Amino acid sequence: MAVFGKEKLIGRTGKVVEIEMVTPHMKRVRLAGKELRHQNWGQGHHIRIFVDSLLKLHDSLRSYSVWHYDGEEGLVDLLMLVHGEGPGSKWVEKVKVGDSATFISVLGRFRIIPEASYYLLAAEETGAVALQALWKNFPAEKKVLGAFEADTPEDALPDLPGKTLPWVYRQGKPASPESGLFEAIKKIELPPEPGVAYVAGETKTCLAIRSYLLEKGWPKQNLQVKPFWEAGRTGLD
Ligand SMILES: Cc1cc2nc3c(=O)[nH]c(=O)nc-3n(C[C@H](O)[C@H](O)[C@H](O)COP(=O)(O)OP(=O)(O)OC[C@H]3O[C@@H](n4cnc5c(N)ncnc54)[C@H](O)[C@@H]3O)c2cc1C
Secondary structure, three states: OEEEOOOOEEEEEEEEEEEEEEEOOEEEEEEEOHHHOOOOOOOOEEEEEEOOOHHHHHHHEEEEEOOEEEOOOOEEEEEEEOOOOHHHHHHHHHOOOOOEEEEEEEEOOOOOOOOOOEEEEEEEHHHHHHHHHHHOOOOOOOEEEEEEEEOOHHHOOOOEOOEOOOEEEOOOOOOOOOOOHHHHHHHOOOOOOOOEEEEEEEHHHHHHHHHHHHHOOOOHHHEEEEEEEOOOOOOOO
16 A cells, blocks of 8 residues: 555555457456455446556546445446557557556435436446446436447447447547437437436547536536546546
8 A cells, every 4th residue: 555645645556367358449448456355446446557667647647537446345347448558448459357556436416316316328338337337336216318439349348247339439530528428318309308318438428518508407407527638638537
């Protein structure tokens, strides 16, 4: 365990004990270790992994949502996309069983609002990791609307047991408000009253969906919107 800088963030190290291809570009990476036991990493948590030299501190940190956490065993599963550019993507491409991963944990923006009248989910494949992890914990009786976007049908994350939403496909286009997700959200016939929306992924698409829902009269506090990445920017948190 190490403490970094003034923020006194606690860095933990886990060993990579399992790797599985979930889609052709998305790996499930399981980290294990004593330092990972008995934490409160549940809904809405992500970790920031050092994907480059520790000396570069924040410039080498990249964020990944906690997909599954087993505090008794000290296991964390991440679903990590190889998208081509950036030290994070390269780390995921090269990672192998036996490697170490040092990271800090962060409680992010997403919170489950149990009293919501329904939930609206919108994300491309990296945002879908965070939103599906939340969805596992939604009250069972609540209606869930929304859509996800991936490059091709093979890149769509598998459905959670008994839970499904439509996927739309970019077919090689870069993710943007024109690549399909925003259109799919606009086509949804929403109930008259606002629900709670969870939106994650490519920045401009997130902001377009946020503006659309605000224009429809949804209160700001019903919108949990988290841009995950943006063309030309690095390491968003
Ligand atoms: C809170 C949070 C949770 C996240 N959870 C996950 C997760 O569970 N799984 C996951 O795979 N990702 C997740 N991400 C997204 C991931 O952190 C970013 O994609 C990150 O930019 C990857 O780092 P990098 O070094 O590969 O690219 P960077 O160096 O950060 O970016 C370099 C360039 O690569 C391009 N780029 C970056 N990300 C993508 C992308 N996803 N698709 C296409 N092009 C991209 C952009 O053009 C960018 O300018 C999360 C992000 C945040 C903020």
